[in-house]
Amino acid sequence: MYSSPVSARNKQRGQEGQHCRRCAVCCRRGGPALHTPDIELYRRGAIRGKHLVTFRQGELARENVQGGLIRLEAEIVKLRGISGGFACIFIEEGSSLCAIHADRPAECRALNCRDPRALTAMYRDDRISRFDLIDRQSALGELAAEHERRCSLGRLGELAARYGLDGSRVARDAILEQLRYDREMRGLMAERANLTPAELDFVFGRPLPSVLPSVGLSLAASGEIFTLIPIQPGVGDA
Ligand code: SF4
Known part of the structure; x- marks a missing residue:
């Protein structure tokens, strides 16, 4: 079927709209909390303790999807910010690209800033605590x-x-x-x-x-x- 240049361009724009533009705006607002699938990233060293920060049960924390503050009902482990700020520690200086793109955590994979449904659906499920990464018996x-x-x-x-x-x-x-x-x-x-x-x-x-x-x-x-x-x-x- 014939496709005009204009309709082809619109189609391409539509497809691009489904994909991450890698602008790093989301990454600068705060690193993700880790979920069960991310345990494997820690086990093989893609993410280490020095990249993480634990927010304990009862702390006030920013709610990345709905915004505002919530009191944590359970502990979470997040990628820490650069120099104590919000921007994720894995943003590469200069390029703004993700230094662990192939190994980025589950929330980053689910995030599409134009359509947050996938992130919203998984955001609160299967979050892990530090004791999923540190052996309690050690x-x-x-x-x-x-x-x-x-x-x-x-x-x-x-x-x-x-x-x-x-x-x-x-x-x-x-x-x-x-x-x-x-x-x-x-x-x-x-x-x-x-x-x-x-x-x-x-x-x-x-x-x-x-x-x-x-x-x-x-x-x-x-x-x-x-x-x-x-x-x-x-x-x-x-
Ligand atoms: S891990 Fe990568 S994709 Fe995820 S917030 Fe950090 S820089 Fe962004």
């Missing part, structure tokens, strides 16, 4: 689990609520003890296991001072004197 896994037990957002939130209510010294001291433990555990693992700050953010989640805004607190430090300041529950950087 020394590192046991330390991560112990840290979670002592520094859970649930416990932190209860203490923050008590402190916000009446300035409870007991609650304040318990929060400061969590902060001390978190800092010392990270220092110990940096020294003894040579874990980098990025790897620590994967194994233990973000440092506790960074998650305090999720429970309505911020921390002011003057030398060795720490002060907790009640604030409006704030933004996580997921």
Whole structure:
């Protein structure tokens, strides 16, 4: 059948519309959370601990599909941002191309910015936690689990609520003890296991001072004197 040049061009445009333009706009808004199919990428080293950050249950995090903030009902593991920002760590400087395009995670494969249905359909399913990547029975896994037990957002939130209510010294001291433990555990693992700050953010989640805004607190430090300041529950950087 005859096809005019104009209709052929429109057809091509239509096909192009189905494909990623590789403009990296989505990649700059934040890296994906990992899902079950992505475990294999970690196992064969395409993605490593230093590329990841754990957002723990109870943290406030950005909702990439609907926008806004949500409180996480379960822990997620995401590709971390460049220099602590939003842009995915795998965006290549200069070209804006994906450094792991052939091995990009499931959310990136599902994403079509012109038609978000595929991403929306899978976004909340089969998300993994750090314990899908770290063996719970290993020394590192046991330390991560112990840290979670002592520094859970649930416990932190209860203490923050008590402190916000009446300035409870007991609650304040318990929060400061969590902060001390978190800092010392990270220092110990940096020294003894040579874990980098990025790897620590994967194994233990973000440092506790960074998650305090999720429970309505911020921390002011003057030398060795720490002060907790009640604030409006704030933004996580997921
Ligand atoms: S892994 Fe690649 S495709 Fe996915 S957000 Fe990062 S740079 Fe973009």
